[in-house]
Amino acid sequence: MSTVNETAALLPDPDELRAHLRALAVLDAAIGDDPRFCQYTFDAAWGPGEEAALMDNGSGDDFSVLFTPAGVLIRGFDHEAAMSPYGTDDEQVWPGVIDDVPAALRPLLDEPAFRDEGIDAPRVTACLWWQTGDTAWRTGSAIAFPTDSEHPDGSGFLFRLLTDRSPAAVQAHFEDYYERPVPLDAIRHVLAGHPLTPAIAAALNPAALSDDALLRRIAAHPEVDFYLSCDGEFDLARTDPIESIALPNGLPVEPVAGCGAGGTHYLCGPAVPDGPRPVLYTDSEGRASLIAESLAEALTLAIVLPSWHDALAGLRPPALNADYLDDNPDHPAVRDRLLAALGLPPATDQEVLDRLLATAARTVPDGFLPHVPDEEGSAFEPMLDPATAPAR
Numbered sequence: 001m002s003t004v005n006e007t008a009a010l011l012p013d014p015d016e017l018r019a020h021l022r023a024l025a026v027l028d029a030a031i032g033d034d035p036r037f038c039q040y041t042f043d044a045a046w047g048p049g050e051e052a053a054l055m056d057n058g059s060g061d062d063f064s065v066l067f068t069p070a071g072v073l074i075r076g077f078d079h080e081a082a083m084s085p086y087g088t089d090d091e092q093v094w095p096g097v098i099d100d101v102p103a104a105l106r107p108l109l110d111e112p113a114f115r116d117e118g119i120d121a122p123r124v125t126a127c128l129w130w131q132t133g134d135t136a137w138r139t140g141s142a143i144a145f146p147t148d149s150e151h152p153d154g155s156g157f158l159f160r161l162l163t164d165r166s167p168a169a170v171q172a173h174f175e176d177y178y179e180r181p182v183p184l185d186a187i188r189h190v191l192a193g194h195p196l197t198p199a200i201a202a203a204l205n206p207a208a209l210s211d212d213a214l215l216r217r218i219a220a221h222p223e224v225d226f227y228l229s230c231d232g233e234f235d236l237a238r239t240d241p242i243e244s245i246a247l248p249n250g251l252p253v254e255p256v257a258g259c260g261a262g263g264t265h266y267l268c269g270p271a272v273p274d275g276p277r278p279v280l281y282t283d284s285e286g287r288a289s290l291i292a293e294s295l296a297e298a299l300t301l302a303i304v305l306p307s308w309h310d311a312l313a314g315l316r317p318p319a320l321n322a323d324y325l326d327d328n329p330d331h332p333a334v335r336d337r338l339l340a341a342l343g344l345p346p347a348t349d350q351e352v353l354d355r356l357l358a359t360a361a362r363t364v365p366d367g368f369l370p371h372v373p374d375e376e377g378s379a380f381e382p383m384l385d386p387a388t389a390p391a392r
Contacts, residue, residue: 002151002155002156003151003153003155004076004127007126007137008138014130017065019193020191025042025340027191028040028041029340030190030205031174032208033205033213035217035221039055039057039058040055041054041055046066049069053067062076063075063077064113068105072129077158078125078158081126081152082153085123085125091120093121093122094143097124097127097153098127099142101127104131125154126153161173167187168184170187171184196346198345201343211267214295214296218236221341223338227334227338238257239257245370248368249366254271256279256295262284263283265291267279268290279293279294279298289360289382289383289384290359290368297359300347304339304349304352305320305352306324307320307324312384317353320353357384363384
């Protein structure tokens with residue numbers, strides 16, 4: 001019989017468990033094409049001083065791991081388990097499952113997210129906890145498990161990637177769920193706590209950072225869409241430029257977003273499945289610059305460096321972004337949340353700045369400085385200050 005008692009003996013300490021759950025959430029977001037179907041997520045701002053790792057398989061089974069100053073509470077629910085509240089006569093939690101939960105952690109079970117309408121009990125078949133100061137995971141001490149079920153509380157099924165944390169087990173899970181190969185080396189990279197680089201993200205899902213996939217993610221996340229349309233100055237609803245443009249290199253341009261000041265972002269080149277297209281920005285004053293080598297880079301730029309226009313004019317850290325951060329001190333947390341929602345790798349200000357300057361320097365020599373067709377002398381001016389342009 002597999003029960004929560006066996007699970008408790010196989011779980012790592014809270015710090016290692018937290019790192020593993022974060023890695024599972026990163027992998028799920030990177031491998032999947034649509035965030036709505038991710039099973040593993042991690043909310044670093046669940047509540048004041050609280051973080052939550054969540055799993056929902058979409059078939060009625062879920063778990064939560066809540067990290068709080070008072071300790072960690074793990075709640076799991078298997079809808080087919082013999083110990084489900086829905087299988088009891090009084091629709092209550094199975095005796096002993098949560099009776100011993102410490103008072104400091106007990107309120108976590110009353111979260112509305114963990115209760116179903118019409119039933120006066122938490123949605124739980126398995127529960128474990130590690131109170132601050134403990135040295136081992138604890139479970140109910142007086143649980144009479146049904147003897148006619150091999151998995152009475154569903155813990156072996158629910159927590160299988162928490163008890164077997166091997167790269168091979170994680171790979172097998174995601175390959176089964178997404179029905180396609182996932183490279184083991186990339187799985188190992190993320191589980192080891194290394195950052196999700198663009199190369200690793202591409203290995204996990206070559207199509208994840210495609211234009212279509214990113215646009216779907218934006219549509220699925222209202223917070224991302226709102227930020228981009230306001231502070232990010234990348235409003236997908238503004239695709240009507242002030243005037244038509246053409247490029248000296250002959251590449252076609254497609255308006256993808258705009259900003260309130262009249263600027264327009266264009267994807268340059270033919271639309272190729274899963275192929276990146278450089279992003280050109282033109283403002284309302286006749287200036288233009290290539291700003292990114294792909295839509296993924298352009299979105300990262302808008303999220304990490306909302307004051308990137310000033311960088312092209314020569315402003316550098318720490319002055320760059322300083323005014324924005326004064327007005328929006330929570331930006332680092334927002335930045336991380338938005339990048340994760342889009343499945344974009346984390347990036348530092350300096351990394352994004354270096355990519356912007358290198359890309360902008362290509363604007364004129366590579367034929368990306370636009371002009372208005374059939375209008376003599378209508379070429380735009382480059383936005384990048386030549387004195388600050390990196391050497392080519």
